[in-house]
Amino acid sequence: MIKIAKFGGSSVADAKHFKQIKRIVEADPSRRFIVVSACGRRWKSDAKVTDLLYLVSAHMRYHVSCDDLLEDIGSRFFAIADELGLSYPIREEYATFCERVHAGELTQEELVSRGEYFTGRLMAEYLDLPFLDAADVVAFHHDGTLAMERTEALIQERGIPGGFLMPGFYGATREGRIMLLDRGGGDISGSILAKCLGADLYENWTDVSGFLSADPRIVDNPQPIGRITYSELRELSYMGASVLHEEAVFPVMEAGIPIAIKNTNRPQDPGTIISDRDDYVSDEPIITGVTGKRDFVAVHILKDHLTNEIGYYRRVLSIFERYRVSVEHIPSGIDSFAVVVRGEDVKDSLWSIVADIKREVEPDKIKVVDDLALVSTVGRNMVGRPGVSGSLFAALGQEGVSIRMMSQGSDEINIIVGVRDSDFERAIRAIYRAFSDGDHLLELSDLKRAEEEARIETAGLAQRVE
Numbered sequence: 001m002i003k004i005a006k007f008g009g010s011s012v013a014d015a016k017h018f019k020q021i022k023r024i025v026e027a028d029p030s031r032r033f034i035v036v037s038a039c040g041r042r043w044k045s046d047a048k049v050t051d052l053l054y055l056v057s058a059h060m061r062y063h064v065s066c067d068d069l070l071e072d073i074g075s076r077f078f079a080i081a082d083e084l085g086l087s088y089p090i091r092e093e094y095a096t097f098c099e100r101v102h103a104g105e106l107t108q109e110e111l112v113s114r115g116e117y118f119t120g121r122l123m124a125e126y127l128d129l130p131f132l133d134a135a136d137v138v139a140f141h142h143d144g145t146l147a148m149e150r151t152e153a154l155i156q157e158r159g160i161p162g163g164f165l166m167p168g169f170y171g172a173t174r175e176g177r178i179m180l181l182d183r184g185g186g187d188i189s190g191s192i193l194a195k196c197l198g199a200d201l202y203e204n205w206t207d208v209s210g211f212l213s214a215d216p217r218i219v220d221n222p223q224p225i226g227r228i229t230y231s232e233l234r235e236l237s238y239m240g241a242s243v244l245h246e247e248a249v250f251p252v253m254e255a256g257i258p259i260a261i262k263n264t265n266r267p268q269d270p271g272t273i274i275s276d277r278d279d280y281v282s283d284e285p286i287i288t289g290v291t292g293k294r295d296f297v298a299v300h301i302l303k304d305h306l307t308n309e310i311g312y313y314r315r316v317l318s319i320f321e322r323y324r325v326s327v328e329h330i331p332s333g334i335d336s337f338a339v340v341v342r343g344e345d346v347k348d349s350l351w352s353i354v355a356d357i358k359r360e361v362e363p364d365k366i367k368v369v370d371d372l373a374l375v376s377t378v379g380r381n382m383v384g385r386p387g388v389s390g391s392l393f394a395a396l397g398q399e400g401v402s403i404r405m406m407s408q409g410s411d412e413i414n415i416i417v418g419v420r421d422s423d424f425e426r427a428i429r430a431i432y433r434a435f436s437d438g439d440h441l442l443e444l445s446d447l448k449r450a451e452e453e454a455r456i457e458t459a460g461l462a463q464r465v466e
């Protein structure tokens with residue numbers, strides 16, 4: 001049995017957490033392949049080492065002194081090494097690192113990666129495991145994408161069969177240039193390692209007892225989810241449930257390796273198992289989770305007899321393509337549709353795109369809604385269950401949240417509604433309540449009415465486009 005155990009930043013925040021990890025690792029002899037992130041927050045208002053390192057890099061760029069920051073970061077590593085009595089020469093190594101920072105010798109990627117590197121060095125010694133530098137085995141192409149085949153070969157060649165500790169979040173090109181994964185990418189490193197070693201289980205240890213049915217920073221005490229499928233996980237994490245990076249699902253899903261999300265501070269809790277099991281058990285909740293993301297923009301386009309015009313959608317979408325903007329959703333009516341994109345992606349190009357649309361496809365009307373948040377409700381077989389969308393729309397209606405757009409995936413596992421940014425958290429709480437508390441479930445007649453109203457609302461949305 002091979003288990004990959006990835007411990008996130010919150011699990012390696014200080015010496016107390018290191019001790020807890022040692023107990024977890026020693027409790028199960030199959031936990032011999034460990035991935036760690038850089039020390040995370042010790043308390044709510046604390047800073048993550050990775051964020052501090054990005055700040056150091058920014059200070060260097062603008063020639064502002066970063067001595068205090070470097071001292072803060074160093075003191076976190078020194079405190080861990082001192083309390084655990086480790087012999088790794090952290091003070092000397094860290095001093096060399098600081099000299100190189102001051103000399104401007106490090107790229108931003110290498111500078112930031114040292115968070116995971118030093119945390120990994122300390123943890124490897126503490127767990128008495130060999131240290132495997134991710135720069136030697138996680139391979140990147142020059143364009144910053146992962147070179148999966150080379151990574152697999154390198155892990156086969158250099159991985160130590162009895163077990164090792166590898167820092168997450170970074171790797172290197174063939175020439176040894178350090179490259180980073182996305183923020184939160186330690187989850188991806190763990191998943192890659194699980195795939196390359198043909199693991200039986202990928203354990204992702206964090207500070208919550210599994211995937212919760214809503215973000216605990218928005219909803220109080222949301223229900224934990226016992227089991228979910230890879231696709232549900234993907235929907236939830238893509239749409240904002242930040243417990244596992246959205247890309248982390250692919251390597252293990254391809255290899256059919258289940259993921260367990262576990263709480264480092266409460267290892268006895270069952271956590272969440274993610275696998276391809278999709279058999280539906282009737283007493284399971286219909287709704288797996290409610291999540292969402294802010295900062296979307298919808299460009300509504302109205303054109304009479306749109307459906308008779310061959311190639312109209314394509315011409316509009318090609319304009320977005322020209323500006324290298326990827327499209328998230330295209331909710332449509334008979335004479336209208338909306339193109340929903342991430343705000344960040346169009347922050348410099350939105351008005352040029354609108355001008356091009358006006359000139360090239362001559363819509364009757366065009367309207368931009370730029371304070372849009374998307375809320376995604378993920379569940380099983382939702383469309384086959386009467387009243388689900390009704391409950392959802394009624395809950396939002398009762399809360400006074402107006403729906404500005406809706407979209408449903410063809411795989412029927414999610415319903416996405418667009419709401420005003422200012423309604424974002426209220427919308428999530430309202431939907432969560434509607435599906436978690438029997439008292440809030442509505443009478444069927446209410447549901448039917450609400451569903452009908454929502455249909456009219458959505459169909460009318462484009463008609464109201466000014």
Ligand SMILES: Nc1ncnc2c1ncn2[C@@H]1O[C@H](COP(=O)(O)OP(=O)(O)O)[C@@H](O)[C@H]1O
Binds near residue numbers: 010184205216243
């Ligand atoms: N649906 C959700 N279920 C569980 N946690 C969530 C969810 N949505 C957001 N979170 C947040 O994700 C956090 C865990 O992810 P992260 O901070 O990246 O942890 P780590 O440092 O262990 O990698 C939790 O503390 C929680 O605040």
Ligand SMILES: N[C@@H](CC(=O)OP(=O)(O)O)C(=O)O
Binds near residue numbers: 009037182184
């Ligand atoms: N340390 C990196 C990578 C990572 O995965 O961190 P965490 O496990 O704390 O989410 C980051 O902050 O982005």
